[in-house]
Amino acid sequence: MLRLRCKTKNGSHVMQGLTHQSCVQELKSKVEELTGIPCEVQKIMVGYPPSSLDLRNGDAHLKDYPIKSGDTLIVEEEKNKAKLGTHPIVTKTPRLNALPTLARRVVPADNSCLFTSVNYVVEGGVYDPACAPEMRGLIAQIVSSDPAAYSEAVLGKSNEDYCAWIRRDDTWGGAIEVSILSKFYQCEICVVDTQTVRVDRFGEDAGYRKRVLLIYDGIHYDPLQREVPSAPPQTVFSTGDDVILAQALELADEARRKRQFTDVNRFALRCMVCQTGLVGQKEAREHAKETGHTNFGEV
Incomplete structure (x- = not known):
């Protein structure tokens, strides 16, 4: 018997009645029952850092997934998968706009x-x-x-x-x-x-x-x-x-x-004391050790 905890932004629930022989659709139905999130818009994650499970095959058994008793499943609603007219509580525009981000x-x-x-x-x-x-x-x-x-x-x-x-x-x-x-x-x-x-x-x-x-x-x-x-x-x-x-x-x-990060091993620096050009943290540390200069600016 699997004892799982299903966690959403609104709280957590203990999920019982599943085994490793249970199928994916049973899991998703249990999640919908506990959270109100329809099966087709569920995003289920497990582990740390959390990684999404590919649950498209509803007939697959849970034993084929990295889920074990005692795990916490993190469940979110995928807005972009909502189907108009199927579940009004999910597809109403005011409801979606009110979701915290x-x-x-x-x-x-x-x-x-x-x-x-x-x-x-x-x-x-x-x-x-x-x-x-x-x-x-x-x-x-x-x-x-x-x-x-x-x-x-x-x-x-x-x-x-x-x-x-x-x-x-x-x-x-x-x-x-x-x-x-x-x-x-x-x-x-x-x-x-x-x-x-x-x-x-x-x-x-x-x-x-x-x-x-x-x-x-x-x-x-x-x-x-x-x-x-x-x-x-x-x-x-x-x-x-x-x-x-x-x-x-x-x-x-x-x-x-979107490449919105700075590679600290490659970004260009300048020593603001002696104006020496440097590349990355390693050169900056070596320069500081050799000269005692610790004031750097990004070029």
Whole structure:
């Protein structure tokens, strides 16, 4: 007997009465019964990151699919498959327009996009372009207060040098800073990468109940928000909301297909101290090690 959990954006349901010998059509009928989403417009995903199941053959057995007892199936409604006149609740235009969507909220590329983006999501969608100096100072204070945890081996430079470096308005934030901010705000920060279409979850094992999302293209961060017509955007989600992660990965995959990312191994840089031209992160790191110059700009 298969014991599965069926999860949608509106909640989750325990699904029983299926076995590995059950056919695909039985599964889809169970999903429709629990969620109200008609069989022909169901998109069913499983695993992490979630991947869609090809369920076009209704007579196929579930044993032929990567589904095992205890799995959570993520179910979404595929709007573009709706058939006019078949299921009014699906095909009514007002109903479709009211569905929430996950979207990128673009912030300036001013060397502080990470800090602006994190502040935006943790504050519930409040854009404050002046927040970066305060957040840089907060990180420096946290790092300087615990030199054992934030040693040169972790930071790549001495604790003192790092604190002076992160306070500058021309330095970029990255994984270290996201990890620190996750602990400070007591929330999971998920960074979705548009080049690799993966999600890095900072604070995943800390037991936090809140989750916020950023999208990253190789050099720039933007916040993600759920948009509903005639309502404020939502930027804080439950850590149990796997549907929002699936939507974020779909958004990243769409950006990848449109080549909306920067290959950090090939993009052109210039050292703003000595004006040397460089290509990619590797040359930038080597140049910084040889010269001590750490101020780079994209060409």
